[in-house]
Amino acid sequence: MxxxxxxxxxxxxxxxxxxxxxxxxxxxxxxxxxxxxxxxxxxxxPLPEVLEAMADIPNPAGYPDPTASALIAGLSEYLDVPNDHITVGAGASEIISALARVTTEAGTETVYPWPSFELYPQTAALNGGVSRPVALTDTHEHDLSAMADAVTDSTRLIIVCSPNNPTGTSIKHGAFEAFMERVPSDVLVVIDEAYWEFCTDPHALDGLTAAKTYDNVVLVRTFSKAHGLAGIRVGYAVAQPHVIAALRKAILPFSVSQLSQNVAVASLQQVDxxxxxxxxxxxxxxxxxxxxxxxxxxxxxxxxxxxxxxxxxxxxxxxxxxxxxxxxxxxxxxxxxxxxxxxxxxxxxxxxxxxxxxxxxxxx
CATH class of the missing domain: 3.90.1150.10 (Aspartate Aminotransferase, domain 1)
Structure with missing residues (x-):
């Protein structure tokens, strides 16, 4: 051959x-x-409670809880949102990839800042879509005005990253609100907050508030960074139920192992x-x-x-x-x-x- x-x-x-x-x-x-x-x-x-949870290894012959019920219940209480507003995946990367799969196909466009997380152009291209990277400003921040200008009738997905990887700059709350006024309601906006726990800027965007406010916003967070669980692979998304329902169709079944779920719950209980x-x-x-x-x-x-x-x-x-x-x-x-x-x-x-x-x- x-x-x-x-x-x-x-x-x-x-x-x-x-x-x-x-x-x-x-x-x-x-x-x-x-x-x-x-x-x-x-x-x-690692936190002692995390190590203790890791030592209690579930039976590997059994599938994990497909609904991650204990973890989603813990996140629901912590985030003060209903269960049907939350889903989990094998890290934020799987969730972002799944969001691309439910929105992107040939002829559609994805707008994102650049430089930023290298997964964004990868997922857009893998689904046959067109990437529309928008250069950061001279101060290494999102150019939200230029990103809004880049939206066309073919745009289906916008990704913002706050704090931005790799420059570390955060999006300001007021700037994001002005940006959303220009984004059509049929375009999904993803807020990647993988590093939000390290943010000390009082004027920075609060992705959780945005996800509760806008019907077309998805917040994506992870246990990989601040929780120190990058090897465990757990991330989560917060959005309106119709978005979560679509997202759950694209996330692989059983992608978050039972051990990962248990460890994430243990870490969440030590969130302070x-x-x-x-x-x-x-x-x-x-x-x-x-x-x-x-x-x-x-x-x-x-x-x-x-x-x-x-x-x-x-x-x-x-x-x-x-x-x-x-x-x-x-x-x-x-x-x-x-x-x-x-x-x-x-x-x-x-x-x-x-x-x-x-x-x-x-x-x-």
Whole structure:
């Protein structure tokens, strides 16, 4: 069988689908402790209650609760929304992919900010739709006016990310309300709030309030980041019942294992501790940004558990400088994203940024 014959099995839309590139592992450097700061993982140890739930492994021969009833009940109480306004999936990524499947097909368009989460163009293209990325502003924020301008009669889905990955900037509440006044009611707006627990901006958009207010808004959150459960794969969506009903058709049955459900419930029961830990990460983040600015870096003020270093064409060189110091950071379009890590990891990063700036100051 020839390669050409095999290729004919696949949909033409696959040609436009970019590959998702996960964060790199740190290099092994003799005498140095490696630190992975490339995937926005929580560097704090798991909560004891989470470890206890993980130790109680359900019978692997049995299917998980297909309705995730205990988890949805816990989320309903926590979020103060009815059960039929909530669904869960294997991380926010599965939910966003499912939202694309229920809205996007050939001839339709998806509008999203760029740079932002790399899944957005992937899911739009995989469903045969057309991507309409809208560049961020000079201050690395969503250009909501330009995003509204990009909406056409073919637009079915808009995705916003607050705080934005990778720049960390948040959408302001008033700006979002003005944006929604321009969005047609037959366009679904997704608010990706994967990092909302780290946000300390009092003027930032509250996605939960928006999901309760607008019939065409879906809030997507995750247990991966602040809860420190990225390996467990649990995310959730909040929207009006007609949206949730459609979304449940596209999420794979049993995609959230029983162990994952049980662990998420245990973590949700410790949500006050989770939020307190998130604010401690945010405080360390703000100190990190202050140190970078003292060195002369013009970095945006982030609201997530990472910092964006705008480097332009020097991003690859900076990544290499980090590799030499057993640090893994994430090189993306126009810069490098540095996840918050242990204090000693951040101190090592600051040594790299200081040396790099002295070596390349004339081009930054």
């Amino acid at each position: 020839t390669q050409q014959t095999v290729a004919s099995f696949f949909r033409p839309a696959l040609d436009a689908v970019p590959n998702y590139k996960p964060g790199k592992q740190p290099a092994v450097v003799p005498g140095m402790t490696p630190y992975k700061l490339s995937s926005n993982e929580l560097h704090l140890p 501790v989770v939020q307190a830990r998130s604010k401690s990460v945010a405080a360390a983040r703000d100190e990190f940004v202050a140190e970078l600015r003292l060195q002369g870096w013009d970095v945006p003020y982030p609201q997530a558990n990472f910092v964006w270093l705008p480097l332009g064409d020097l991003a690859s060189r900076f990544e290499d400088a980090c590799i030499d110091q057993a640090l893994a950071v994430r090189k993306l379009t126009g810069g490098v994203r540095i996840s918050m890590g242990a204090p000693e990891a951040i101190q090592r990063v600051l040594q790299v940024t200081e040396g790099f700036r002295h070596s390349h100051y004339s081009t930054i």
